Amino acid sequence: TVNEPDKLDVYQLEMHAKNKNQxxxxxxxxxxxxxxxxxxxxxxxxxxxxxxxxxxSKYGPTIKTDRGTFSIRMPAQMDIRGLEQWYRFNKARNFSEFKAALEMRAIPGYNIVYADKYDTIYYISNGRIPVRNKGYNWKSTLPGNTSKTLWNELHPISALPQVLQPTTGFVYNTNHSPFHSTEGKENPVVTDITMGYETLENNRSKRFEALLQPLNKVSYEDFKRIKFDRQFPSTFYFPYNIDSLFLLDETKYPDIADLVVQLKNWDKKGDATNIGAGTFFMVYHDIVPKRSKYMKQGFISLEDAAEILRSAKATMLQQFSRTNLQLGDVQKLVRGNLALPLPGLPDQLAPMYSIPYKDGLYKGNQGDAYIELVKFTKDGPIIESLNVYGASARKDSPHYTDQMQMFVEQKTKPMTLNKELVYQQAVKKYHPL
Known part of the structure; x- marks a missing residue:
């Protein structure tokens, strides 16, 4: 998963009054x-x-603007071995070889979770993170006139937030704080604030926590149930507070009373047949263009909430002539000529993010995608997999859309890495030359 430590610094240069290139x-x-x-x-x-x-400049690529001259410095520009490191990850046969590949420090970011058949589990919020002078505010634009802000070293892998073999028996990440990657005292702690690691929770992390808490031991079926969960936590954890959407008094807002009631009655699930989910979907997509305002103030006011619902209702009536939309009425899984009702909402454990499609409809374009579940046994791994659309990108192939219905129903199929079995089951064999 993507992580967000401070991977980039911006410097304002102090330019010569007459020579604009000095x-x-x-x-x-x-x-x-x-x-x-x-x-x-x-x-x-x-x-x-x-x-x-x-x-x-000495700091890196530099741009001249009306507001001044700025340089950008980021470790991602300073190493081209990222693909080699991915290759070495894939070729690793045990944790020692995987850790050796990690020590290359060529991949600039990403949360990484490792597991193997020897019951080794490991988490790290990876990154090429500079060793910075603690005397400066690295969250802001930096002075570009001193070597004190010109870093040249990176933190070693050992300094990054990580957990190996916790006694709790699990590690996880949902793009949330790396300092909550397991439970209890074995969680990493902040060691250097100039690294700029994120510390926020999100809906997925809190929902995962709630699902895991009552379990003494996680079975394979428990794991699948958690992975395919489409339920928001009891309290929302968006980057800004959206509670006002659910606090409006329908008697005071008769023009949007239907939407107010639908949100209040919503069970916070993202099923395709869910009307509350359909209402929230339309409201969410009305919020997104204005999110910078809400991020700045930290919440959505009651007045803003009423206007959001009015705007969403106007769109629903214009595009669909009604307001009791199920989520699958407006969100579709689309490939070729096939469009299926698509469940899932942003920031659920089985999430879905959509973009405008046609006739007021949206199509999924990000979220749950290729899924592979692996169970290690004494006789070898048992693998289930699922693709969003199918195993072929050829429109004339029967496998172009043959997994779409399975995807929306969260069904998987057996998969194997046994070469002999693959050849036995192959419908067609060919050589690329």
Whole structure:
């Protein structure tokens, strides 16, 4: 899963009053490196080359703007071995080899969870994180005139938030705080605030916590039930408080009373046949364009909530001529000519995010995707898998859409890595040459 430590720094350079390509650094005037970048532009039938100057300072790539001259410095620019590290991860035969690949520090981010047949489990919030001077505010734009802000070292893997073999028996991450990757004292702690790691929970992390809490031991069926869960936690954990949407008095807002009641009666599930989920879906997509405002103030006011519901209702009436929409009425799983009612809402354990499709409909484009469940046994791994659409990208193939119905129903199929069995079951065999 994607993580969000501070992987990038921005510096404002102190430019010379007369020479616009010189900047002050440790009391000396340094010159920006300047090169030409050529862009190929197609204008109707005409192809032209356009060149633009590009600049580089001691900090890194540099841009000139109306607000000043800024340099960007990020470790991701300083190592091209990321693909090699992924390759070595895949070739690792045990945890020692996997950890050796991790020590390359070539992949700039990502939460990583490891498990193997030897019952080794491990979590790390990975990253190429600079060793920074604690005397500066690294969350803001930094002074670009001193070597004190010019970092050149990275934190070792051992310094990053991680958990190995916790006695609790589990590790997890849902893009939330790495400092809550298991339970109790074995959770990582903040060691350097300049790393800028996220500390927030989200709906998935809190729902996972609630599902896991009553279990003394997690069975394989428990695990599948948790993975396929489409229920929000009892309290929402969005980046801003949305409770006002559920606190409106329908008697005071007769024009939107139907939507107010549907939200109040909603069980917070994301099933395709759920009317409350359909209402929340429409409301959510009305919130998204304005989320910067709500992020800034930290909540949605009652007045804002009423206006959001009015806007959502107007859209529902315009596009569908009614307001009692099930989630599957408006959200579809689409490929080719096939469009199926699609369950799932943003930030559920089995999540779904959608984009506009046609005629007021939305189609899923992010969230639950390829799914693989692995159970280690003495006789080898037992594997179940599920693809969003099918195993082929060819429109004329019977496997272009043959897993779509399974996907919306959260059904899996057997899978094997046994080469002999694969050949036995193959419908067709061919050689690419």
């Amino acid at each position: 900047y002050l650094f440790d009391g000396n005037w340094e010159s920006l490196e300047e090169k030409k970048a050529v862009f190929k532009v197609k204008l109707k039938l005409l192809k032209v080359n356009i060149s633009r100057p590009v600049y580089w």
